[in-house]
Amino acid sequence: MKSIELLGKGEEMHGRAYIKLSADEIEESIKKLKENGFNHFVMLSCVDWLDKGKFELVYHMWNYEEKEHAMLSVDIDRNNDVMKSMSHLFPQIETYEREIHEMYGIKFEGNNRLTPFLLENWPHDPPMRKDFDSKKFVKQMYESIPFIEGDENEGI
Amino acid sequence: MGLHNGDKMMRYEEWSKLARKASKRSLWMVHFCTGCGAIEMPPVMTSRYDMERFGIAPMATPRQADVLLITGYLTVKTLRRVIQVYEQMQSPKYVIAFGSCTINGGMYWDSYNTIKHLEKYIPVDLYIAGCMPRPEGIINAFLELMKLIDEGKARGWERYQKYYDKYKENQRRVFNFEVKEEEKEEKEQKREKNEEH
Amino acid sequence: MKEYELFIGPQHPGITGNMMYHLWVDGDTVTKAECNVGYLHRGFEKLMESRLWMQNIPLVCRICVPEPDVNEAAYSMAVEQLMDWEIPDRAKYIRTIVLELARIAAYLMAIGSYAGSIGIYTLPQWSMGDRDYILDIFEQLTGARVYHIYIWPGGVRWDMPADLPRLIEKTLNYIEERLKLYDDVLFENRVFFDRAIGVGKIPCNKAIEWGVTGPNLRACGYGYDVRKLEPYAAYDEIDFDIVSYPDLGKFDAHEAGDVYTRMIIRRLEIEQSIAIIRQALKKMPESEHILKHPNWLRWKVPEGYAFARVESSKGEFGYFVVSDGGLKPVRVHVRGPSYTHGINVAEKLLQGANIADVSQILFSLDICPPDIER
């Protein structure tokens, strides 16, 4: 596959290139792929591997000419969750980084728009982290709010 | 109009009966798609099901409207706007809630961002069950609401005025995502269980 | 008049669902636009991590409300990739038909709501009513009007009833007839030309870099379509041509990437979808409709990363599914097409637009907030 040839490593996974990179290499690799026809940035995902103690960022890129999909994967430490922002390469990366910052708490250096995105007023841990227990949270928060008591005949 | 004085109570009653007759045949709803149930609103409004037959029409702003439709699940962020809209509406005003997600959370029972019971935050006059309710169900709900208005039973807005403080307190808690710590109680329960064993 | 702020949404007729654009307006011109989403955020991706593989099917279809089937198809395809499954031929054709019917329904809705945004209220009334006949087909096929939960990993939930093709054919003929009326009211209306031509132009050289996909990208002159790039279902066996900018059939081509071209592309793709469904109905083979499933409660999906993409009426829908070989997915990440053109692109297009055009630009981009927020 072209992307594997270009970057000199990686494997094929279900018809797509899966390339493991280190955090320093990622900017150069995205630039290199972009120059070589991978001009459609599909998305940026984040996977939380709680037991391995790392976050995995996956940059998906697509080449319209070669019809090839490349997944560039970077591991970052769960305790030191800082990553360099790539938003200068593709404008929509900014939005993905905003979401990941909000949902996983990863800080992207160089992104000036890490404002609240989907949530508003959220005081707790980032909710998409594996150690955030959604069920417990629902029980403690929504279920603890009482119903409004009152005369049955009033309203309803 | 404006005959709120005690000695004119009889005439007020008669007048309000007439007013109810008028307002039941002319329900204007706010144009607010709060959730996925809004997808069934266009079919109801347009040529196939045509709810203008019953005098129901969509309105652009809350000031002009009588009915607030909560079309499906509500996130906390939307709830804040819904309450703003509800408070801007002019009474008498009615709330119809769509789908199982407004009753008890439905399939989003364990989601961290959707409120589960709508009636904790605003008074609901009528629920439509189902996910999602069919257009016939929606029209049926409107007819039911008309019946309730006619009988003078759709008085959620009075309830909101009466228990305003309680509603506000609930709303404040949900807006600030206040978590009630039950850890102590849980620990005690565990301890008791251990002792029993 | 000094600069003032205007909020388009979330409670506003001129917004495509429950989202908000914060506009800074000077006179009649928007100087800055900021998108504010999250009103529909249900945390689907979190919910999916705590549910079994099969339990996620009813969840995924809620992600894009006007066109739920693409989600089921994309999720199923991702799971099939992980399982290394090849689905039966008949299931492929049924999927094609369902996806195209859903596309027609979504386009009818998009065209109707666009027409409403520029003030012609006759067309939404007609097109929503006609869309309902497609929902009738879905009701016969799947039992539900909106959320079908019909496409499953390994095929489709049950076979197509024997008398359904006749109903589909009848409905398609009806919609073809109605399209002529739509042309009279909207697509050949002089005032529509005045309003739409040259408004809200996506700069064509930037379109791919900005991540624009689907009809909006084809309006910029790039004939890219996932149905051709990475054929799924039975699209590789069906003969069809992609509609893209300069070649607009019986309509005149004006400027690339503007509101007019985007809407005309949608209009033409309805006809294209009708042709695809007719071919698929003709070619549909007899075979099984679904593979045999393992026990859902103990179904473990092999470890790996899978990405499936589907062309929806709004653009490219992608599902990134990660499995660690367990009972539940580790991560399901959805690439909604509106994620790019609803936030970044719309913010750029609104800058410098007239406030009278804000609503029609948003509707012509066909933004669907639930797939941004999930």
Next chain:
Amino acid sequence: MDMIGIAIKITILIAYAIIGTCTGLLFMGIGRKIVARVHNRVGPPFYQNFIDVAKLLSKKTNISHGWIFDLALLFSISGILLTLLFLPIGGVQLLSTDGDAFLVLYLLAIPSLGFALGAGASGNPNAGVGVMRALVMMLSYELPFVITLIALMIYYDTTSLATIVRMQSINGIKSWAITMPPFMIAAFAADMALQGMLMEQPFDIPVAPHEIASGPMVEFGGKYLGSLMLYKAIALVAETTLFVDLFLGGGVVAHGNFAFVINFIVWLALIFLLFALSILIAASFPRFRIEQAFGFYWKYEAIIAAISLIWVYIMVIK
């Protein structure tokens, strides 16, 4: 004037107000029914607008935005009622003066200004944009309308509406202004101006719901919105009546003792036809942008009106 005369005048005034509102509301209801048929649906009952107004007036809370907001509405309704009094209805004119054709034109502007005042007082930016648009619209459609009015005045050599109506009704339908070629094109220009006055597509720019959330009306609710609907009903009657008076002989077809009954019915039919035409146009066109509407009126409509004016001038000189 003696007491009886004043009492009669007041009775007629009230009768005018009631006739104006009832006709307007009824026509709006029938109009909704017609549009619904175009949309392929059943539509509301024809008396729906009466129910709507009754409901709005019976609302329990009514939020005001200051005394200007309250006064402005009164301003609009009294302005439009005054206009109605100066218009010959089926040949009967309650108040008249020399040059009332100009007066009516000015009186028609009063409600819009009142409306603007009220919407401005509400402080909503959407209302502000809507008011700006409404004023620009008024500026645009006045020009072709005034030119056609001048053409009529030159031809009939009068500035009195009553005289214009009387001159047109001498020979019944045959002497209506619209039967003459120059006034046919003038009537077209005036009808487009009427479309703008009635705020129907393609000129419903000031109240566009998708763009500015129904514009000036955005903060009106309850009794205020109810009064606004009453105002709209009267305005509909007044504006269409002005057109009927100018081009269709005020609906006067009969002379004699009880002719006013026939004339009244003909007048009703004519204003209804005008209104129906307007909503059918509205159902089949999108709306313009404000600068496009301005260009439409000042470029095309004004030229059409000017041609008719020159034509009429040549006819008169000969």
